[in-house]
Amino acid sequence: xxxxxxxxHALIAKSMAETILVGVLAVASFLSAFPATYHGWGEVLPxxxxxxxxxxxxxxERLEVQLFIDNEFVASTTADQWRxxxxxxxxxxxxxxxxxxxxxxxxxxxxxARVFALHVASDKRRTLQLVGDPILFEVDRNGNxxxxxxxN
Numbered sequence: 001x002x003x004x005x006x007x008x009h010a011l012i013a014k015s016m017a018e019t020i021l022v023g024v025l026a027v028a029s030f031l032s033a034f035p036a037t038y039h040g041w042g043e044v045l046p047x048x049x050x051x052x053x054x055x056x057x058x059x060x061e062r063l064e065v066q067l068f069i070d071n072e073f074v075a076s077t078t079a080d081q082w083r084x085x086x087x088x089x090x091x092x093x094x095x096x097x098x099x100x101x102x103x104x105x106x107x108x109x110x111x112x113a114r115v116f117a118l119h120v121a122s123d124k125r126r127t128l129q130l131v132g133d134p135i136l137f138e139v140d141r142n143g144n145x146x147x148x149x150x151x152n
Contacts, residue, residue, distance in 0.1 A: 037055050037056045037057035037058075038053070038054070038055050038056075038063075038117050038119065038129045038131055039053070039054050039056065039091060039131060039132075040052055040053035040054065040065075040079075040115065040117065040131025040132040041131075041132045042113065042115045042131075042132045042133075042135045043135070043147070044113075044135060044137045044145050044146060044147040045100075045145065046144050046145055046146075047102060047103060047143075047144070047145065048100060048101050048102045048103050048145070049067060049100075049101045049103060049113050049115065049135060049137075049145075050098065050099065050100040050101070051098070051099060051115060051131075051132060052079060052083045052085075052086045052091070052097045052098045052099065053065050053079040053097060053099060053115070053117050053131045053132075054079075054086065054091050054092045054097050055117070055119075056091070056092075059092050059093045059094075060093070060094070062078050062079060062080040062096070062097070063078070063079045063097075063117045063118065063131075064076060064077070064078055064079075064117070064118040065077060065078070065079050065099050065115050065116065065117055065118070065131065066115070066116045066118065066128060067101045067113060067114075067115055068113070068114045068115075068116065069103065069106065069111055069112070069113050069114075070111055070112060071112075074101065074103070074104065075101050075102075076118075077099050077100075077101065078099070079097050079098060079099040079117075080096050080097070080098075080099075081096065081097075081098035081099060081100060082095050082096060082098060083095055083096075083097055083098030086098070099115070101115075103145060105143060106139045106143075107139065108138075108139050108140060108141050109138065109139060110136065110137075110138050110148060111136075111137055111138070111139060112134050112135065112136055112137075113134070113135040113137065114130060114134050114135070115130070115131055115132060115135075116128035116129060116130055116131065117129050117131045135147070136148040136149075
């Protein structure tokens, strides 16, 4: 009987160790694919979306950013345009992290834009990481965009 209890305790300890190992591996994998060093901001322009994106782990890196509107890919560009507000706010060492997208013709009404930075991990795995918050905007009958504040 005593031998059976030792076996049960050993199996429980093994199961706990495996669970901890799997948890550590999952967290490490997630942090590798989605590092917490990517930051950004987007805003609505009358005919487009503009903003900035920075990887604080590599402050000189110019990020590839992709625009999605209503969950559909629209365009890709490099965040390498002049934005003096980024360095002034302490997000980067220089002013060259801005981006600007022209928005294609959309049906009048409410829409949602999301800007993602492309992250390439050391193992060449590519992931998209949301920079900033989703951008809610409305298109009027003339095709002009205007920001929608949450709650509207």
